[in-house]
Amino acid sequence: MDLFDSKMAQNLASEAPLADRMRPQNLDQFQGQAELIGPKKLLRKLIEQDQIPSMIFWGPPGSGKTTLAKIIANMSNSEFISLSAVNAGLKDFRDIIKTAKDKLKYESKKTILFLDEIHRWSKAQQDALLPYVENGTITLIGATTENPSFEVNSALLSRCRVFIFEQLQKEDIVNILKNALTDKDRGLGSPTGKLKIKIDDETLDFLASVSNGDSRTALNTLDLAVKVSKKDKNGIIKLDKKLIKESLKKSSFLYDRAGDQHYNIISALHKSMRGSSADAALYWLGRMIEAGEDPLYVARRLVRFASEDIGLANSRALEQAVAGYQACHFIGIPECNVILAQVVVYLAKCTKSNELYEAYGKVQKDVRETMDEPVPIHLRNAPTKLMKELGYGKDYKYSPKFDYKEDQEYLPEKLRNRKYLK
Numbered sequence: 001m002d003l004f005d006s007k008m009a010q011n012l013a014s015e016a017p018l019a020d021r022m023r024p025q026n027l028d029q030f031q032g033q034a035e036l037i038g039p040k041k042l043l044r045k046l047i048e049q050d051q052i053p054s055m056i057f058w059g060p061p062g063s064g065k066t067t068l069a070k071i072i073a074n075m076s077n078s079e080f081i082s083l084s085a086v087n088a089g090l091k092d093f094r095d096i097i098k099t100a101k102d103k104l105k106y107e108s109k110k111t112i113l114f115l116d117e118i119h120r121w122s123k124a125q126q127d128a129l130l131p132y133v134e135n136g137t138i139t140l141i142g143a144t145t146e147n148p149s150f151e152v153n154s155a156l157l158s159r160c161r162v163f164i165f166e167q168l169q170k171e172d173i174v175n176i177l178k179n180a181l182t183d184k185d186r187g188l189g190s191p192t193g194k195l196k197i198k199i200d201d202e203t204l205d206f207l208a209s210v211s212n213g214d215s216r217t218a219l220n221t222l223d224l225a226v227k228v229s230k231k232d233k234n235g236i237i238k239l240d241k242k243l244i245k246e247s248l249k250k251s252s253f254l255y256d257r258a259g260d261q262h263y264n265i266i267s268a269l270h271k272s273m274r275g276s277s278a279d280a281a282l283y284w285l286g287r288m289i290e291a292g293e294d295p296l297y298v299a300r301r302l303v304r305f306a307s308e309d310i311g312l313a314n315s316r317a318l319e320q321a322v323a324g325y326q327a328c329h330f331i332g333i334p335e336c337n338v339i340l341a342q343v344v345v346y347l348a349k350c351t352k353s354n355e356l357y358e359a360y361g362k363v364q365k366d367v368r369e370t371m372d373e374p375v376p377i378h379l380r381n382a383p384t385k386l387m388k389e390l391g392y393g394k395d396y397k398y399s400p401k402f403d404y405k406e407d408q409e410y411l412p413e414k415l416r417n418r419k420y421l422k
Helices: 003-015 042-048 065-075 090-107 123-134 170-182 201-210 215-227 241-252 260-274 278-290 295-313 316-331 337-349 355-369 385-389
Strands: 055-058 079-084 111-116 139-144 161-164 196-199 236-239
Touching (some): 042 065, 055 065, 065 111, 079 090, 090 123, 123 139, 170 215, 201 215, 215 241, 260 278, 260 295, 278 337, 295 316, 295 337, 295 355
Parallel strands (some): 055 139, 055 161, 111 139, 196 236
16 A cells, blocks of 8 residues: 555545444444343354354344444454345355355365345345355355344244344443544544534433434434534534434434334325325335335335225235335335335325224234134034044035025124124
């Protein structure tokens, strides 16, 4: 590296977002997840002893999944390669496998592949991982915000240990923020900035609370608040709640994937579709997608809406919603935005009926109150002689023989003639 390259690298490091600059370098700097990497915990032992198994990190954004993977990279003697499933495909993976095989063959060195947002890869792409995880060519660390039971192939999942990351506590976020304010090497107190920042504990607590357990949101909001502030006559930057609120609005559209706005906006989308307002539904969809919401989360809510609010009034609605989910899974963001728009408009314009939703609500109530009601004896199978002697299946009327017009009770005695559907 020549002098120019060195200077450019320093500039890039100083201009990097605060959240990236403050990423912990070792386990002692890591905040939160004590149940996973606290003293004597299994995952910590595995990392310290460099005995890394294939694993899946599952948890909300900003909870430390990628950070812990980078710490493993620093501590392990294995080759560490990082990929994002958003912009990497099978060609990238095949190149990695070739390199991993060479490392193993010529240097006896293992390769750890960190695949961020593994749920973004299709079934076929995940299938490609399986033989190399199985034969030890690579050790896989996958990170996901989605339930791996649904988003990771069962065969691959069975060969990985799942570690669940919890949302960071407010106290963890406060500690992260305080460190960012005082750190003289990477934080806001570093020589490149030479900033004097004044922020009281109440404002710090407020920022930690509105960040909803996402350390990245907290740090980026703090960084923006400092950048837009002017120093007073004493050269001090003073941060208060009003400025934090404004910075949060600018940095994340006042939308986060775990807080009130998340639920408020998905509620607005749901109610706009229910009220057949396609334009409003499109707007609320845009608010979520442009703010970085996971499109698969939205797609799942649309699948639910198709049955809850349309149901039997248009049985094709469920097909549209499921097809939309699958299409989003195939192509990911940003291309899937128009697919979601199509489904949202279709559902908004459909004739509505909540008959199924209300009917199943009544069923739930009855089931809770009649869990021990016996199945009518004429509806029971009689695979053994004893069961036949006991009357199982006796007097059952086989529907086709009666042209499906038989007079026969199918509910327990206590619920005889109960009607759930209009």
